[in-house]
Amino acid sequence: DTGVSQxxxxxxxxxxxxxxxxxxxxxxxxxxxWYRQTLGQGPEFLTYFQNEAQLEKSRLLSDRxxxxxxxxxxxxxxxxxxxxxxxxxxLCASSFGGHFYEQYFGPGTRLTVT
Amino acid sequence: AQSVTQLDSQVPVFEEAPVxxxxxxxxxxxxxxxxxxxxxxxxLQLLLKYLSGSTLVESINGFEAEFNKSQTSFHLRKPSVHxxxxxxxxxxxxxxxxxxxxxxxxxxxxxxxxx
Numbered sequence: 351d352t353g354v355s356q357x358x359x360x361x362x363x364x365x366x367x368x369x370x371x372x373x374x375x376x377x378x379x380x381x382x383x384w385y386r387q388t389l390g391q392g393p394e395f396l397t398y399f400q401n402e403a404q405l406e407k408s409r410l411l412s413d414r415x416x417x418x419x420x421x422x423x424x425x426x427x428x429x430x431x432x433x434x435x436x437x438x439x440x441l442c443a444s445s446f447g448g449h450f451y452e453q454y455f456g457p458g459t460r461l462t463v464t
Numbered sequence: 465a466q467s468v469t470q471l472d473s474q475v476p477v478f479e480e481a482p483v484x485x486x487x488x489x490x491x492x493x494x495x496x497x498x499x500x501x502x503x504x505x506x507x508l509q510l511l512l513k514y515l516s517g518s519t520l521v522e523s524i525n526g527f528e529a530e531f532n533k534s535q536t537s538f539h540l541r542k543p544s545v546h547x548x549x550x551x552x553x554x555x556x557x558x559x560x561x562x563x564x565x566x567x568x569x570x571x572x573x574x575x576x577x578x579x
Contacts, residue, residue: 354507381565392468392569393508394553406566441507445565453567455500455508 354456356442362462363432370428371459375444379459382425383453384417386410391443399425432463466491466557470570478578479547485540485573487555495557497538498567499529502552511553514538525549550577 354375363369375382380401385393396407397407411417414432419425429436430460438459443453471486489495499511512523519531529540538555555570 360504364562385567385568388471390571392470392556392571393567395568397564399499443508452510452513453565454510457507 354442354444354454356436356440356456356459358459359457360460360462362464365434365463366431368428368430369432369452369461370426371440371461373427373442373444373456375423375425375442376454377423379444379446379454380422381445381447381451382419383443383445384425384427386441387441387458388437396427400425429461432461437461437463440447466493466559466568468555468557468568468570470553470573472556472573474572474574474576474577476479476576477545480544482543482544482569483541483545483556483575485522485553487538487540487570489536489538489557490553491536491557491559494560496560497525497529498556499527499532499538499540500554500556500569502572504551504553505539508554511540536547545577547574549575551575 357372374377384396387393399419414430417427431456439458442456445451445453467490477483497514500508501511502508512521514521514531521529521559523575527542552572552574554572
């Protein structure tokens with residue numbers, strides 16, 4: 351198993367454009383999480399899925415953000431009408447189960463909005 | 465809600481010196497505690513965790529952390545650091561009773577080990 355993968359690793363976009371990121375979790379992990387990390391800060395929770403169900407969303411996830419996990423495997427995070435404040439590292443993590451299971455993080459997608 | 469405070473944003477030390485990275489948390493419910501490490505251009509890796517039992521937990525590369533419930537702290541220590549320990553370290557908490565399992569992170573401490 352190669353771990354959690356994210357694509358692309360870097361994305362530069364102009365303000366107002368839409369972007370989509372993909373996360374492939376470790377196979378058979380039923381939980382998938384998205385976090386956002388801005389420069390000099392720790393990661394902040396955005397949302398999480400158990401299988402294909404999106405069970406929790408942070409207040410940080412404005413209506414311009416949408417996440418999906420259609421078949422309970424990979425997930426996509428879309429940002430519509432990007433703003434400069436969206437520039438950050440977007441991290442994906444997966445875990446096998448709930449409380450006692452470690453969240454494994456991917457390398458992240460760095461978004462720069464110009 | 466939970467919050468995590470890492471008291472030092474940067475900690476420079478010399479190789480083979482001891483180091484302590486401080487972490488305090490605030491929560492209205494019981495939490496699990498974690499330390500993650502992030503090497504340059506890499507994802508977060510779990511360093512160690514406290515779930516229950518002994519309040520002193522250790523990692524395979526010589527780090528240890530002690531859960532202090534009365535002081536709501538989970539400080540990370542290593543008696544002798546190496547150049548390769550240079551990285552950013554994040555303290556995190558997660559509620560014990562909530563199945564959502566979201567992690568709340570501190571702002572991070574950049575550990576720089578100098579020769």
